[in-house]
Amino acid sequence: MDSQSIKPSIAPISDIGGTAGYATIPVTSEAAAGKYLxxxxxxxxxxxxxxxxxxxxxxxxxxxxxxxxxxRW
Structure with a gap:
């Protein structure tokens, strides 16, 4: 198995350069928050x-x- 065939477990939703690269979009967060509240x-x-x-x-x-x-030693 080579590194090219390994798929990442978490795919970024938006640009990975920012701090929120793995965060969900606000619409999804708002819907989930409403459901939980x-x-x-x-x-x-x-x-x-x-x-x-x-x-x-x-x-x-x-x-x-x-x-x-x-x-440690």
Whole structure:
């Protein structure tokens, strides 16, 4: 298998040069936001998932800071 036959897993929606190269278009975001805001169960699931991701990120940052000053060898 060569690198030419490997397809990217995430294709950019717009110009990849900007910071929002992998972001969705505003119309899609607005429709999804409206769907989540109108359904309390979906909104609860979204909030729970965001909270889980935040906890995971904070845990990762703590580990990184804790390991920053330690010697590896």
């Amino acid at each position: 109108s359904d309390s169960i979906l909104l609860d699931k979204l909030c729970d998932r965001v909270y889980e991701l935040l906890q995971e990120d904070m845990r990762s940052q703590r580990e990184r800071v804790r390991n920053y000053g330690s010697r």
